Amino acid sequence: xxxxxxxxxxxxxxxxxxxxxxxxxxxxxxxxxxxxxxxxxxxxxxxxxxxxxxxxxxxxxxxxxxxxxxxxxxxxxxxxxxxxxxxxxxxxxxxxxxxxxxxxxxxxxxxxx
Amino acid sequence: xxxxxxxxxxxxxxxxxxxxxxxxxxxxxxxxxxxxxxxxxxxxxxxxxxxxxxxxxxxxxxxxxxxxxxxxxxxxxxxxxxxxxxxxxxxxxxxxxxxxxxxxxxxxxxxxxxxx
Numbered sequence: 526x527x528x529x530x531x532x533x534x535x536x537x538x539x540x541x542x543x544x545x546x547x548x549x550x551x552x553x554x555x556x557x558x559x560x561x562x563x564x565x566x567x568x569x570x571x572x573x574x575x576x577x578x579x580x581x582x583x584x585x586x587x588x589x590x591x592x593x594x595x596x597x598x599x600x601x602x603x604x605x606x607x608x609x610x611x612x613x614x615x616x617x618x619x620x621x622x623x624x625x626x627x628x629x630x631x632x633x634x635x636x637x638x
Numbered sequence: 639x640x641x642x643x644x645x646x647x648x649x650x651x652x653x654x655x656x657x658x659x660x661x662x663x664x665x666x667x668x669x670x671x672x673x674x675x676x677x678x679x680x681x682x683x684x685x686x687x688x689x690x691x692x693x694x695x696x697x698x699x700x701x702x703x704x705x706x707x708x709x710x711x712x713x714x715x716x717x718x719x720x721x722x723x724x725x726x727x728x729x730x731x732x733x734x735x736x737x738x739x740x741x742x743x744x745x746x747x748x749x750x751x752x753x754x
Binding site for chain 2: 557559561566568569570571574576615617619624625626628629630631
């Protein structure tokens with residue numbers, strides 16, 4: 526069965542420190558992997574995606590994610606966190622065979638000054 | 639490029655009343671999705687259209703929810719009659735299935751429903 530897991534409900538980090546938001550997935554075939562961010566009272570905004578190619582993907586607002594096929598992971602990272610990065614982050618995987626998206630349960634990122 | 643448009647943004651209704659949400663996807667996007675997001679949870683797919691045909695509606699509560707995309711462009715999601723547990727954000731999204739931007743879902747700002 527296809528699934529996405531975000532093992533941390535919440536991640537706390539101090540401003541200026543690096544941040545990591547974890548995601549693991551299970552999907553048949555080659556995965557398309559995505560990260561989205563949701564600010565309060567807003568829809569989901571696309572951050573970045575991995576389809577093929579370089580395992581390190583760079584996206585919006587200085588975020589990047591690393592695809593690790595052996596560990597079936599796609600962790601979101603940023604070298605230096607900002608208070609304005611505080612939001613809800615969703616990992617998603619798309620099954621290329623069945624054209625369906627599966628979303629994780631979300632991780633709340635708190636960046637403190 | 640205009641994003642996914644949704645209306646209304648906010649709606650408060652009493653239980654057993656009906657409500658309708660409208661969505662206009664990004665121009666040229668053949669696939670349209672309706673998701674339900676309950677506070678604190680991830681989006682749950684209600685229905686997926688490819689042009690004006692339904693691809694997946696397995697999680698749509700068909701006794702009270704209906705959706706249509708008659709001309710393959712904009713779409714309407716209706717709830718009748720509403721229950722308290724329908725209080726959620728209803729997110730419309732669209733995606734392009736070809737070209738460089740293929741495969742990415744783009745979301746609207748959502749329609750926030752409160753059932754009292």
